[in-house]
Every structure is written in structure tokens, then in C-alpha cells.
Amino acid sequence: MLQLNGVEHVYPNGTRALDGVTMSIGKGMFGLLGPNGAGKSSLMRTIATLQTPTAGTIHFGDIDVLAEPTRLRSTLGYLPQDFGVYPRVSAYDLLDHMVSLKGITASGERKATVETLLNQVNLWNVRNKAVAGFSGGMRQRFGIAQALIGNPELIIVDEPTAGLDPEERNRFYNLLVEIGENVVIILSTHIVEDVADLCPRMAVLAAGRIELEGAPSELIQRSRGTIWAKTIERDQLDDVRSNHEVISTRLLAGRTIVHVLSELDPGNGFALVEGGLEDVYMSTLAHTRRPAAAKAA
Numbered sequence: 001m002l003q004l005n006g007v008e009h010v011y012p013n014g015t016r017a018l019d020g021v022t023m024s025i026g027k028g029m030f031g032l033l034g035p036n037g038a039g040k041s042s043l044m045r046t047i048a049t050l051q052t053p054t055a056g057t058i059h060f061g062d063i064d065v066l067a068e069p070t071r072l073r074s075t076l077g078y079l080p081q082d083f084g085v086y087p088r089v090s091a092y093d094l095l096d097h098m099v100s101l102k103g104i105t106a107s108g109e110r111k112a113t114v115e116t117l118l119n120q121v122n123l124w125n126v127r128n129k130a131v132a133g134f135s136g137g138m139r140q141r142f143g144i145a146q147a148l149i150g151n152p153e154l155i156i157v158d159e160p161t162a163g164l165d166p167e168e169r170n171r172f173y174n175l176l177v178e179i180g181e182n183v184v185i186i187l188s189t190h191i192v193e194d195v196a197d198l199c200p201r202m203a204v205l206a207a208g209r210i211e212l213e214g215a216p217s218e219l220i221q222r223s224r225g226t227i228w229a230k231t232i233e234r235d236q237l238d239d240v241r242s243n244h245e246v247i248s249t250r251l252l253a254g255r256t257i258v259h260v261l262s263e264l265d266p267g268n269g270f271a272l273v274e275g276g277l278e279d280v281y282m283s284t285l286a287h288t289r290r291p292a293a294a295k296a297a
């Protein structure tokens with residue numbers, strides 16, 4: 001179990017990237033969903049001990065993460081948002097090097113580890129090719145292989161599917177699911193589908209705060225009776241926006257389907273619809289924007 005309590009991070013320029021983050025994350029896949037700039041990478045880097053929060057505590061099992069970062073690192077697998085420069089060396093050699101950096105130096109054990117991992121992420125056939133020439137999906141799978149070195153109990157993947165085509169994304173999803181339910185996996189993303197498809201539990205982070213937490217199905221259930229839809233012409237959208245809380249718009253055959261959030265029947269031909277996770281997410285963001293907008297006014 002990963003436990004965060006009142007985690008704050010204020011960068012030297014005064015940006016408050018994390019603002020009192022408190023949550024518990026158990027075994028299995030946990031989705032951390034938030035828009036650009038919400039603080040997801042700051043939170044992932046903080047949990048991965050790459051930066052120290054300006055306030056708060058973090059525990060993983062009996063490890064006090066801030067006091068014992070080395071203990072955490074020995075059981076951590078991290079796939080950062082930007083995995084950096086890929087040298088022109090083969091996947092096999094690069095992974096072999098990474099395995100020895102992680103302290104697995106006995107040659108037999110090192111060889112077995114590299115072989116197992118390359119097979120697990122389905123890169124064994126291309127093991128002699130340079131990682132620099134890999135596609136986005138292959139790179140992400142290589143990233144997971146390096147994150148799995150040493151059987152970590154906490155795995156963090158930050159925005160892993162950005163730029164992957166649907167087939168590569170699916171492959172990557174399956175790999176994450178296979179990693180199993182016996183470890184804590186945190187998947188940080190701004191893609192709602194990633195969370196809806198993969199994560200039994202999730203949270204929404206916006207402006208450094210946890211705005212919503214729970215099981216996606218539960219959160220969808222909770223939004224029942226508040227999501228309304230109507231098909232309109234494109235030029236009616238501004239009008240709808242000025243009278244309703246628009247949470248999403250989608251084009252269908254040249255017309256616009258608009259979803260609005262309302263506790264009461266908004267009238268005007270809107271019909272109640274069964275919301276999805278996208279609606280839950282967008283309405284959470286709308287709620288968080290509302291107080292800020294009111295304050296500004």
C-alpha cells in the first residue's frame with residue numbers, strides 16, 4: 001500500500017504544483033487522470049524520489065519514502081514521461097547494462113534477467129536492433145522492460161501511451177495488465193480511455209489537488225441523472241455554452257452532440273443520458289474551474 005499524506009510541492013518560482021495530496025493506493029492498476037499541467041509528473045517524480053516535496057509524508061508498506069529513498073528505489077520501477085536519449089546500441093546490450101546498474105552483476109543471473117524481460121515485453125526478436133531505431137510502441141515496451149528489472153513492487157508509468165497508434169497502445173495495455181495484480185502500478189495519463197480500459201481504481205488530479213477518487217464504475221454511477229445530451233448545429237454551440245455547463249462536444253455526421261451537466265432538467269430538448277468516464281472527468285474539471293472562475297469574477 002502506498003500512502004500519501006498532505007503532499008505539497010511548491011517550485012522555487014512559486015508554482016504550487018501539488019496542493020495537499022492525500023490518498024492510499026493498493027495493489028493493482030491505479031489511474032491518475034488529469035489535464036496538462038495538473039501536477040501528474042510532479043507527483044510521479046515525487047513518489048519516485050526524484051524530487052522532495054515541500055511538505056507531507058509518503059509511505060510504501062513500512063518504507064518511509066522521504067527518509068529512506070534508497071529502500072524505495074530498490075523496489076521501484078519507473079517509466080518516466082520522457083525516457084530521454086536512446087543510444088545507438090542494441091536493445092539487448094542496453095538492457096544488460098541497465099540490469100547491471102540495478103545491482104544484478106553475476107553473469108548467469110544477468111543473462112537470465114535480460115532474456116526473461118525481453119521475452120516478456122515481446123522484443124526478443126528485435127533484441128539485436130538499436131533502440132534508437134525502435135517505433136514509439138517498441139520504445140515504451142523497452143521502457144517497461146527496464147522498469148521491471150529486479151521485480152519491483154511499485155511501478156510508475158507516466159503518460160505511457162502518448163503518441164502510440166491504437167495497435168501499439170493495445171499491446172502496451174496488455175503488457176501492463178499481464179504485469180499482474182500483485183504490485184502497485186500507477187498509470188498517470190490525460191487519456192480517459194487508458195483509465196477506463198485498465199484501472200479498477202482511479203483519481204482525478206486538477207491544479208495539484210485530488211478532486212475525485214474511486215472505482216470508475218462507481219464514479220459513473222454517481223454521475224447518474226446529471227448528464228444531458230442534445231444534437232445541435234455547430235453554430236448553436238456558443239449559445240448553448242452561454243446557457244449551460246457544457247462538458248463535452250462530439251461531431252457526428254457533421255452535426256454536434258453536446259453533453260451538459262445539470263442537476264435539473266435543462267429543458268430545450270436535452271435528454272438525460274448514461275454518462276461515461278469522459279463525462280465524469282469533464283464534469284469534475286468543470287466543477288474545479290467554477291470556483292476559480294467565480295473568484296476571478
Ligand SMILES: Nc1ncnc2c1ncn2[C@@H]1O[C@H](COP(=O)(O)OP(=O)(O)OP(=O)(O)O)[C@@H](O)[C@H]1O
Nearest residue numbers: 011013015017034035036037038039040041042043
Ligand atoms: N521544474 C519546474 N519549475 C517550475 N514549475 C514547474 C516545474 N515543473 C513543472 N512545473 C509546473 O508545475 C505544474 C505541474 O506540472 P506537471 O508537469 O507536474 O504537470 P502534468 O500534469 O504532468 O502536465 P503534463 O501532462 O503537461 O505533463 C505546471 O504548472 C508546470 O508548469
